[in-house]
Structures are given as C-alpha cells and as structure tokens.
Amino acid sequence: MLNAQQLATMLSLQDKMNAKVNPDWLNAGYGYLRAAMVESVEAIEHHGWKWWKAQHKDLPQLQMELVDIWHFALSACIIDANGDVDASAKSIAAELASGQTVVVFDNQNYDATQQSLLDNLELMTGLCAAKRFSVPLFMHIVKQCDMSVDELYRQYVGKNVLNFFRQDNGYKEGTYVKQWSGREDNEHLVEVMNALDLSKPEFSDLVYQGLQARYQSK
Numbered sequence: 001m002l003n004a005q006q007l008a009t010m011l012s013l014q015d016k017m018n019a020k021v022n023p024d025w026l027n028a029g030y031g032y033l034r035a036a037m038v039e040s041v042e043a044i045e046h047h048g049w050k051w052w053k054a055q056h057k058d059l060p061q062l063q064m065e066l067v068d069i070w071h072f073a074l075s076a077c078i079i080d081a082n083g084d085v086d087a088s089a090k091s092i093a094a095e096l097a098s099g100q101t102v103v104v105f106d107n108q109n110y111d112a113t114q115q116s117l118l119d120n121l122e123l124m125t126g127l128c129a130a131k132r133f134s135v136p137l138f139m140h141i142v143k144q145c146d147m148s149v150d151e152l153y154r155q156y157v158g159k160n161v162l163n164f165f166r167q168d169n170g171y172k173e174g175t176y177v178k179q180w181s182g183r184e185d186n187e188h189l190v191e192v193m194n195a196l197d198l199s200k201p202e203f204s205d206l207v208y209q210g211l212q213a214r215y216q217s218k
Helices: 004-021 032-047 059-080 085-098 117-129 135-144 149-168 185-194 203-216
Strands: 102-105 108-111
Touching: 004 059, 004 085, 004 149, 004 203, 032 059, 032 117, 059 085, 059 135, 059 149, 085 135, 102 117, 117 135, 135 149, 149 185, 149 203, 185 203
Parallel strands: none
Antiparallel strands: 102 108
8 A cells, every 4th residue: 555655755746747837737627537537548458458359468558557547646636635735645545545445336336356457447447537536446456457556656756757857957948868878768767766765755856866967977
C-alpha cells in the first residue's frame, strides 16, 4: 500500500506540474478522467484483446500506461478536494485502507479480485467514462501488472520530475537538448534514480538535482 509520504509527494508534484501548465488549472475544466479513460483503452490494446489474431501482453507498456493514468487520476482527486492536497491524500489513504475491492457500476457489483486483468481494465475505462475513479481497483490492476507500489511511485516521480526538468530547460521554447553524451534523457533518468534511496522524503528533489548536474556537464 502507498504510504503517507509517497502520497504526499505525488500529489504535491502533480499539483505543481498542473500549475506549471496552467496556474488556474483547478478551474480550467480539463477532462482529466477523460484522459484517464483514453489511456485505459490504450492499456487494453497493450494487453491484447483481439481473438482473431495472435497477440502478446506487453507488460512494460502496460505499466507505462498505468503511470500516465495515475497522473490524471491524482489531478481529478485534487479537484474533488477543491485544491486541498492534504485532503486529497487523506481521501486516497482512506480508500486504500478500506480494503474495498468491489465496484458498483450500472447497479452491478464487480469484485476486482475475482476478475481478470483485461476485465478490470475494461471496468476502469467504463468508470472513467462515467467520471468516476476507484483507487482500490486501480491498485489491484497495478498488482495484476506485476508492478509494486514502490515501482509505481518510482516511475511516477521519475516521469513527473523529468517533465519539470524539460520545461525548466527550454522544452517549450525548443531549446532543450534531449540527448546528452549520446543518450536520451530517459536513460539518464533511470541511472540517476537507481543511485538514490527511494524512501527519502526528498527523493524527487534529488532526482532533479541529479539530472541538472548531468545536463550542465553535457
């Protein structure tokens, strides 16, 4: 289960990233759950669902889609709490602590623990289309994709910090250099994160500092 420090860090990062895109993002009316719905459909594609052709489940891509969905879900949670990040963290923590894996949709009960990954992805898609999100369902899908909560946290923080870093170094203006020393920034990010202690509260700041040091010495 995600701990309080991890939730606080992710929600704070999401709030800051959204504010960087639009300072008035809370009132902009963006369809965050619509975006999560689209990403959920893409996850279904990476899982494979076509019975008339050979398909193979692509777990790495599935995990990446889950990280993207989590960005949008956290944004929706913050909006539901009227911008109160602390209240959002408490709400998510309460959902997780409840252990409730049954989702009611169209007056039917669906127990995530009794369903396949594909059926749960489809259920999450339907919920998002109906402007709803179930954190316990999402976390069970994370588990079904062989992803630990620590790995979800690591990938989420890494992608968020890299987005910040790109913006701070001219990504919008077109002056950002994506390749340093013959490698893309994504590769540098992995190396920086692998050398750090995930449990430190300042993990996200250390990731940013590590990227900055490498970028300046390119």
